[in-house]
Amino acid sequence: EFRDALRLRYNIPITDIPSHCVCGERFNVIHALSCKKGGFVSQRHDNVRDFFTKLLDKCCNNVKSEPHLTELQGETFEHRTANSSSGARLDIKARNFWRQGQDTYFDIRVTHVNALSQQNLSTEQIFKRQEEEKKR
Numbered sequence: 001e002f003r004d005a006l007r008l009r010y011n012i013p014i015t016d017i018p019s020h021c022v023c024g025e026r027f028n029v030i031h032a033l034s035c036k037k038g039g040f041v042s043q044r045h046d047n048v049r050d051f052f053t054k055l056l057d058k059c060c061n062n063v064k065s066e067p068h069l070t071e072l073q074g075e076t077f078e079h080r081t082a083n084s085s086s087g088a089r090l091d092i093k094a095r096n097f098w099r100q101g102q103d104t105y106f107d108i109r110v111t112h113v114n115a116l117s118q119q120n121l122s123t124e125q126i127f128k129r130q131e132e133e134k135k136r
Contacts, residue, residue, distance in 0.1 A: 061093035
């Protein structure tokens with residue numbers, strides 16, 4: 001992974017990759033960074049989540065990865081992305097991050113800023129759109 005990251009950073013082709021993805025498309029770096037079926041989207045998300053979990057564990061208490069949220073008791077939410085299903089969970093929970101005795105919940109989102117679908121947007125616009133999509 002480290003060698004692949006260096007190759008990506010310095011725009012050197014990655015070798016020893018399959019010719020086709022499990023989704024049937026031709027496999028290349030751009031596809032691998034964007035495909036939710038056979039690419040590395042979930043893996044990148046989980047790596048970021050696990051890294052921040054370890055960091056938070058050094059400065060916070062009761063740090064948990066993918067904690068289940070308390071079941072709803074009839075509450076409703078204005079944003080349509082609110083996860084109200086039973087078994088809902090976020091990526092990380094940490095106590096004492098903002099205030100002593102208070103739990104803070106983190107929801108990790110990873111995006112590929114060089115994806116073809118975002119080629120006409122600035123990095124700032126991409127991040128803003130990602131943030132707004134979480135609030136819908």
